[in-house]
Amino acid sequence: MNIGARRAAVDPDVHLPGGPVRPLRSIGLRVGFSVFALVLTVVLVYVDRDGYKDATTGQMSFVDCLYYATVTLSTTGYGDIVPATEGARLVNALVITPLRVVFLIVLVGTTLEVLAEGTRRQWDQRRWRNRMQDHIVVVGYGTKGSAAVETLLKHGVAAERIVVIDHQRQALARANAAGLVSVWGDATRSSVLAKAETARASTIVITTERDDTAVLCTLTARQLAPDAFIAASVREAENAPLVRQSGADTVVTSSEMTGNLLGASTLSPEVGAVVTDLLTYGQGLDIVEQQAGPEEIGRDPRSCALPVLGVIRGGRMLRFDDPSIGAVRAEDRVIVVRPRDPAAPAEA
Secondary structure, eight states: OOOOHHHOOOTTTOSSSSOOOHHHHHHHHHHHHHHHHHHHHHHHHHTTTEEEEEESSSSOOOHHHHHHHHHTTOOOOSSSEEEEEEHHHHHHIIIEEEEEEHHHHHHHHHHHHHHHHHHHHHHHHHHHHOOOOOOOOOOOSHHHHHHHHHHHHTTTOOGGGGEEEEEEEHHHHHHTTTTOEEEEEESSSHHHHHHGGGGGGGGEEESSHHHHHHHHHHHHHHHHHSSSSSEEEEEEGGGGHHHTTTTSEEEEEEEHHHHHHHHHHOOHHHHHHHHHHHHSSSEEEEEEEEEEOEHHHHTTTTGSOOOEEEETHHHHHTTTTOTTTOOOOOTEEEEEEEEOTTOOOOOO
């Protein structure tokens, strides 16, 4: 399937945030109301069957009442059965005719709603694809993926700029509930990554459950987006070089980091608490990268007002104790520890 054809139709694997659409439930309610209107009309006609005249038999059986109700509500009206008394005609004018109008509105409205819903979804997906540029693709929305998205949102990244890929329907539902666009499928396949417009993404975050899957996802993502920044996580440190060779710019070893944090917390619970605080954005202390300001420019990193952990100069990250830094320059970016931004939402 070419790209033009793919974009022209509704992609069932792409889920935009919003209330769940349940066409079967909507149609079921409308059919139920139509059946109720039909049954009510049959009852009204049968109760007053002596007030109707059948041109064929003269008598009104239950089948005749059902027949008259169906042709009347559907506006077919052959004229072989007609209300003969004033009471029957009054019921037709005040009850059956309004039921006929509502019956038609329900049937026509159901057809229009189904057609309009398909057109609306097609339009929404086309509009979403057209504006997807320099966005962030997150592969996997488990514990690591959802935490990564939460941190991005706290840093001011708009939810509209994040697309989640996962093969679990429950994960996609949680992503949509958080206001994110989600794509169902296996992210090791280029066709699935293409549905998330990965080729135009600026950043790709890979948080798969298995390390071998992370390698395949990284290879495929790098092929589609050669200039994107790719951050990946692995469980085992020995697999980190494989992911880097596959195209990841940075690799985080989750199990090793967890073990280090546990060891630090065992030896000194306070150290573990501080590290956890630093890794949790918007709570207590935060580690942030920012442009060097008046408080840092011209000063040694160790003498700045805020603790400077590193200096980014010429694309290289230098630790604060690197003697080659000298004084912080105006073009440098610094990694500092600062108190939580008062404007940021507090942790629940």
